[in-house]
Structure formats: C-alpha cells, structure tokens
Amino acid sequence: MRPAAIIGTGQTDHGRCRDDVSQPELIREAANRALADADISPADVDAVVLANMEMFEGRALPELWVGEGAFANRKPCLKVATGGTSGTSSCIAGFHQAASGLFDVVLVIGFEKHSEGHTQTGMALTDPFWDRGVASGALGNFALSISQYMAERGVTREQAARVAVKSRRNAAMNPHAHLKDANATIEDVMSSRVLAHPVRLMDMCPQSDGAAAIVIASAEHAAKLCSRPAWIKAAATRHEQPYIGDIDRRLLTMRTLRDAAQSVYARTGIREPLKQLDVAEIYEPVTYAELAWYEVLGFCAEGEAGRLIEDGITEMGGELPVNPSGGVLCANPVGATGVIRVAEAAAQILRRAGAHQIDGARTALATGYGVYAWADALILGSTP
Amino acid sequence: MRHQVIIAGLGDTESALEDSRSIPEMVLAAVQTALADAGIDYGAIDSVVTASVDLFDGITASNIAVTEVVGAVMKPETRISADGLAAIAHGACQIWSGAYETVLVVAHAKTSMARYQELTQWAMDPIHVQPLGVDFLTCAGLQARLLAHGDAGADRRWAQIAADRRGRASRPLAPASSVEEILASKPVALPLRQGMCAPMGDGACAIVLRGAATGAQGPVLRGIGYDLEPHALGDRDLTHWHGLERALQRACKTAELQRAYAHFDFAEPSCLFAHEEELFTAAVKLREDTEISADGGLLAACVPVVAGMSRLATATRQLRGAEDGGRRALVHGTWGPVAQGQVVAILEGTPL
Helix, strand or coil: CCCCCEEEEEHHHHHHHHCCCCCCCCHHHHHHHHHHHHHCCHCCEEEEEEEECCCCCCCCCCCHHHHHHCCCCCECCCECCEEHHHHHHHHHHHHHHCCCCCCCCEEEEEEEEEHHHHHHHHCCCCCCCCCCCCHHHHHHHHHHHHHHHHHHHHHHHHHHHHHHHHHHHHCCCCCCCCCCCCCCCCCHHHHEEEEEECHHHHCCCCEEEEEEEEEEEEEEHHHHHCCCCCEEEEEEEECCCCCCCHHHCCHHHHHHHHHHHHHHHHHCCCCCCCHCEEEECCCCHHHHHHHHHHHCCCCCCCCCCCHHCCCCCCCCCECEECCCCHHHHCCCCHHHHHHHHHHHHHHHHEEEEEEHHCCCCCCCEEEECCCCCEEEEEEEECCC | CCCEEEEEEEEEEEEEEECCCCCHHHHHHHHHHHHHHHCCCCCHCCCEECCCCHHHHCCCHHHHHHHHCCCCECCCEECCCCCCHHHHHHHHHHHHHCCEEEEEEEEEEEEHHHHHHHHHHHHHHCCCCCHCCCCCCHHHHHHHHHHCCCEEEHHHHHHHHHHHHHHHHCCCCCCCCCCCHHHHEEEEEEEEEEEEEECCCCEEEEEEEEHHHHHCCCCCCEEEEEECCCCHHHHHHCCCHHHHHHHHHHHHHHCCHHHHCCCCCCCCCCCHHHHHHHHHHHHHHCCCEEEECCCCCHCCECCCCHHHHHHHHHHHHHHHCCCCCCCCEEEEEECCHHHEEEEEEECCCCCC
C-alpha cells in the first residue's frame, strides 16, 4: 500500500440551521478553510470526493449542483454515500485515490443540511417489504440495542450521562461545534426528556447543518507541502447484514467495528490501544454507544466501559482523550460527520486543534458508524 | 509501475422494460454470473464498490438493499452515486493503491419503479432551475435545439443514428424503426423525438476487477479518466463535450498513451440521445475504422447508472472475441444533465 497523508482540514461552524448559506456555499466555506489550512490553491487540487446522504435533503446526485462549491468544476469528482459512514468512507476513498498514483492532491468534503429536509423521513425509506412499516430510523434501533446493552453489561443511566457532559464540555472549546455547554451536569442529561426509553434528548446526537473537508496528498507531495503531515497509516471498512433481527445484540457485539479496529491495530502494531493511542475521535451517535465502543475498540474489557468514564480515563486530561472535539453528540451533519472525525484526528497530529489540542499527540484513531452497523476505522500518525 | 488491473469476470441481467425481480434478486443474478465467469467465489473478493442513486431507487442508502448479495457482510464496500463506470474507476484506484487485489463492482437501477425523468428534476439546481420543472430530457432538448440551429439535416442524421443502433441490437427495449418512423415519432423535447432517445429499463451489472498478481486473465484496464462539468447550462459550451475531452486526456495519461496517436478498435459510448453520438465522435476524434456500439449501445437499451458499466461489459466481450486478441477499446459513461459527469476507460485485449 502506498502511503498518503492529510495536510489540511477545514470545517464550517456547524449549527441547527445554516440558512445564511446555500448547500454549495456551505461546502465552499469548509473547502476554503481546508485549502487555507493546507496552504494550497484550488488549482492544486487534482480530484474531489464528496460525501452526502441525498435523501436527507430530498435531492438526487447533489454533487452535480454543489460541485462548483467544492472546486470540482472541470475536475474528477465522485460522491460517496454509505449512510453514517459516508464521511469516513469518503476519506478512505480519497486515501485510496491519492495512493493510487492517479492524483497527487485529493480534496474530500462531506456535507449535510438537515434543516432543508426531514431526517426521520429519509431514514425511514428503508426496505419497503420489511422495514418501512416500522419506520424506526435511528432512534428505535438504538433504544432496542441499548436496553440489551444495559441489561447485559450493567451500564447505568448516570454513566451514559457522563458521556454527554464530557462531550458538551469539550465542545465548548471547539469553535465549530453545534451544541456546547461547559457547565452541563449529569442531572441536566438525566432530566432531559425521554425520546425512546432509555434514550433521553441529551443522550442523542443532534441534526446539524455543516460541512467538513480534508486535503489528502500522495507521499511525495505530502512531504513537500507540509512539514508535519498526518499520515494515514491504515484504514478498514466493514459492512453488515441489513436486518436488525439478523444480528443478535448488535450494539454490544458490533462485530464490524471490532473487526475493522483489529485490522488497523494489527497493521500499525497497536496491541494496547489505551496506552498506544494518544487520542481518539469516534463516531458515537448516542452516549451509550460511546461506552459500547470503548469495549469494542479494546480500550477496556467488556463491562468495564462505565468505569472508564467514571475514572475520567477518556476526559481531556485522561490517559486516552476520546472526542476532544465534542464528538457526534455535539455536531452531526451526517455526510460530514465522519469527515469531522478524521479532520479532528488529523488536526491533533498536525498540532492545529486549538483549545482542544492534546499535547504531543502522535497516534490517533478515527472511526465511522452507520445505523446498519457499518463501520470504518483509520489510524493516523505523525510518521509514514 | 502501476499494478495491472484485469477485467476478470462479468455478469449482467438482460435489460428489460420491467424486470419482475427485486433489486437484490437482479443483483444476485449478475454477481453470481460474474463470479462464475471469473472462476472465483465470494471468499476471493477483497472489496466491493457499488453504484446506485437513492432517489431513483426510493431507498435511503440503496446499497443496504444489496449488502448481502454483493457479499459485503463483514467486508469493505464503497457506494459511488454516479454512473457505474465511475465506480469501476474507483475500484481500479483501490487496486492501484495496493489496498486490495480483487474488487467486485456492481451497478443497478430499476426505472420501472418510478417515473425516471420526473425524478431527474431533483438533481437540478433547486433554487434557479428545478422550480421551472426542468429535467434531464428538457436539458437534452435545449442542447439538441442549439446543435440543430442552422443545421437543416441534423434531425435526419440523428434519426439515422438511432435507427442504425437499434437495428443492430438483438433485443432493443424500443422497436427497431425506420428513419421516417423516428422522424414521425412523438416529439418529447423538440427537436428530439421519442425515437431519438434511449429507451429506459431495469437491470444490473457486475464486474470483477483483479490485480495481475492474482494471475487473472482477461482484458487490461489501462486507463481511467473522469470529469465534472459546471452545472449551470449557461456556464457550459453545450455544442462540445469538453468534459469528455478532459476525461480522455486523463485516461490516456494513466494509460501512458499519447492522446494524439491513441487508436481504438472499438468504442462503446454512452449516448442517451442520438445527437450525443456526434458529440462523442467529435470529442474523441475516432478513426473511421473504429467500430462504434457493437450491440446497439444505449440507444437500443439503457439502464441508468448501469449504463457505462454495460458498455464496459460489451467492450470486454468484444476484446475477448477478437481474433488476434490485441485490440484496444474506449468505454464511456455519463451522468447528470447533458452529460455533466463524464468518465472513460481504456481497455486492451491480451495479444494471442
């Protein structure tokens, strides 16, 4: 596998409704910031990869209209759309394209403008024979899995609430985050309204408008263009069977994420992730999922996730800070969400994460997740 | 030196105006044929790239519908929302990068489930254009109007192209017609008439790409190039396929071919309207002995999204059947209004 690296990142200021910009303008905002961060011009971009879930805006082939905003006019441009993993999968697609020798510099941009559509409707457009009548979307799916998770592993509502508090506190240091609250309390989370038992409002990720971009360069160009690139050391994708009932205890086992993580760990010599990783930006759609992912990603043994959050291991000053950006719980423009994970992980290696920079970060994990239990995992590092 | 990418196996369903099977059933048939053709089973697949468009399928993440039948459970799958040939381009990149050795590429669409042209309105600029009710057919009509301006013989030439192409197809989705019948067919976006448009149907296509290290045999995918034109029709020169010229330039560069001297024995263009074949031949500057659309091409039978991949399948069959083996084919795909997205692949047969 040829190496490639991230040399710049850019994000919009995500929010509930960015009605000050159109979709192409939203994308341009992130693209401009990524190119400025990489200190290159649009002419230096050889190819563009976009990520978006078009049904959330009720569109078809959105890259046709928004391409200009992405500096993609008269350039090779493709759109990746794989549900929640669209963002991370588009980053991996950009990685493969830059490593293929076809392109030297690839711009990857994920975007979503949930305020222009109806997300639950988009999510309910599933298998017309078996799933559509249930119209469960993300929430019903999580509620079922979380009840199983709590029952089997003894995770408590309070432990989950700690994840939400950590997230909002971290987000307060992130200028791009949608939801931030440095003073959020466990009581705030536990008294927020129930969406679908046991999930409460503050346990769940929001629907945001936003875009995020990364600039990936082939090895030779990365070394030329950036003094300290964030090298993409390994990437893995795993998809899963589509029906909830086909995989027992899906959230607990999450065999896709487990397998993807084991694959990237094996290729980068990571045997003790908690010790060897400096920072993780994981795709946690709901508080309980972050806890479940701690176990799946090997940060702790099964049933130990609650202790990890209680002991502050994953807080900013802990042994392995998880989601210093505030994570998905604080900004969720779906097509961009996975790109944000990779961009935030890269910014940590590039030492450009600002107030939520983890000192000395050299090895970072980024993950992607989709409601059908699809998973992506990437390891970024300060050396090729 | 870039790894060689081999077209190791192909399978497709026969295009039909309405295929009674579900999307996964159609895809399963195509995939099983492609795997058998490549002499491998699901276990040999390292990665899957699918091509589909959610709004056309009426499903969010319509690759969910095919995850099992493409064998992507616990495997990498990437879904490209564009023409299937663009998915081939990405699959080739995965092999060239060294990430995977064997990539299954699958495209599918069922136009019988919905009114395709009406859905294409939702791909148009929603602020300035979509409210006018403009769809891909309207755009093609505007382009044809521009091309026919001051060219009194244009519609007859286009009718001739459509009649020729449909006449050579074994099972066209629209009946073979004479030039006069096409000129008298229903006007759909004048000067375009029904007979000058590709008839739309249902279908699926699966192709196995393998790196040369696997020992796979078959035509070699030498070059790939693609391009996205500006969206606003007013920002484009609608009388030329400049996007195709750029895509071909890139493909020749990948294939390490001198564009000016690149000769193609076969050309498989994606022409949804008869006038597009003239835009194609002008852009790629083919020699007169190049055989174009051996099986009638899309003017005989077109499944959106599958379109460019179906051209790759036809070109692969041509190269496999060529007596001396060592021939070169140009394969083409498009997506979007008046071919906003353009993709080409250069294939070479193995000399016998």
